[in-house]
Amino acid sequence: MFFRGRTVIMIVTLSMMIGSVFTFTVVNMNTTGFTNVELKKISSVIGMIEEEHYNQVDKTKMLDAAIRGMVDWLEDPYTVYYDAEHMKQMDELNYRFSSGIGTEIAMEENRVTVISPVKNSPSEQAGIQARDQIISVNGESLEGLSLKEAVLKLRGPKGTHANLEIIRPGVTEPLKITVVRNNLEVETVHLEMLEGNIGKMKIDQFSQYTAQHFHEGLRELEDEGMQSLIIDVRSNPGGLLNSVVDVLNPLLENGKLIVQVEDKEGNRKQFFSDGNGKPYPIVVLTNHGSASASEILAGAIKDSADGIIVGENTFGKGTVQKTFLTAGEDGSQLKITTERWLTPAGRVIHEKGIEPDILVEQPLFFATNSLESNHSDLQLQKAVEILKQS
Known part of the structure; x- marks a missing residue:
């Protein structure tokens, strides 16, 4: 038995992690908004408060509070307003977190x-x-x-x-x-050959180079005689859409659906594989912390590669966000949920998650054991058992 790691990208900064499980992000300028009458109403309320209220009022903070109120009204935890002060702090964190002690x-x-x-x-x-x-x-x-x-x-x-x-x-x-x-570099892909020529690939998150190193490791395991594969995305919060698509592409046969993204009008963009697929069986390990990109992977392997999911129900994060610069010219940004994604079979998983084909719950001590081993990992043991019988 052996263990190896693949390192990818510089360490993820705190600004990418705050308030997010998994986000597809682009930056746009938004020019739509309220009508002149609506803007006049908002402006008049701000003016009355500023002029008449007993306390001194910071107009900038009041405007930010108004925007946060509109965002909160949506009751969507993935739609978030980042004011100028927040973005300034994030810029500082991006600089300070660019290197460290590890x-x-x-x-x-x-x-x-x-x-x-x-x-x-x-x-x-x-x-x-x-x-x-x-x-x-x-x-x-x-x-x-x-x-x-x-x-x-x-x-x-x-x-x-x-x-x-x-x-x-x-x-x-x-x-x-x-x-x-x-x-600093973060290991997001870990390789292991288990007994019976069963390869195990643990993916911690889907980052810029995850797919590249996943397939490099996959070739190594195949060259060493791997006959079946376990992909472990337990406690993987997600990452980049293109990363998980690139991981899945060679695993699925040409023309098989990877994922579908749907807007509020019902229009769908479909991502298809142009790979050759794999001749060996694949099992995906999931738990309650497997979110978004991890769920895309699990859904695609199940629906388009006849794979098996073992473990626990996934998190249930099935929406897509985009980030827009506001017109305030102060660096503030608004991250908005714009679409949802569906599995190849058309299943909506948001707030539902993906149910495993075989439910296996870990013993309580497993989650708190810092020296987790294959011997106490009931989910992994079940996956190995399935593959040995296939």
Whole structure:
């Protein structure tokens, strides 16, 4: 048995993750809006409040609040207004998050605790270990900070030093470790050959180069005699539409549907495969955290490749968003749900998810075990059993 990883793109920034499970995004300018009478009504209300209200009024903040009110009225969690201040903070985060030390962290007992260093990252190379508690960065204490505030202290431009003070279990005195920040890469595709020549491909998210590395890994497994395939998209929140389409394309026979996208008028855009398909059976592993692009993959393998889904019902995120620049010229943006997507068989999965062909729930300890293994993974065991019998 062996395990390998494929690294893709620079680390996903926080700005891409906030408030999103999976979003197809483009940026457009919108010129439609209210009629002159409607605009006059809005302007008059703002003017009356500004002139007559007892408190001093910030007109910009009031306008932003009005826009958020309109967005909230839609009761759509994926339609979101980002005001100028938010976008400014995101620009800062994009810069600050462009490079860092490479650790997965969490707040435990009000301290920044390392879950694990990213493989081949500066933190791993410097000797950071799981369970380390980072108490200061460059002499600045992290005590009392939120996780986001602590992350901003840890991140920084490539080549700069993060002088860390660390409390390590079993070590009496705090350790001082210097990490040189660098551009980070995230592993999104992991390869493993299981007993019986069963290949396993774990996809963490669908990013820019995920498809490329997925197929590179697939060829490696095929060259080593793989006879069946498990694609694991459990706890995969999604990613890019073109990425999941590219992953699926060679897996499906030419002319098979991958996904359908439908607008409010009922017009559908269909994505078809021009691949050759695969001669071996495919099983997809899902859970409640498998969302959007992961659901596209599961639906396509089930409907267009006669594959089997094993695990739990998926999340149920079946809509498409686009991002528009507002006319305010202040950098504010509005992300709007514009379409929904359907499986090749025409199933609407939004807020429903995709039911597995074979329901397998994990034992409670599996979700909390940081050393998850194939021996305790009932869903994986079931997938292997199915493939050995096929």
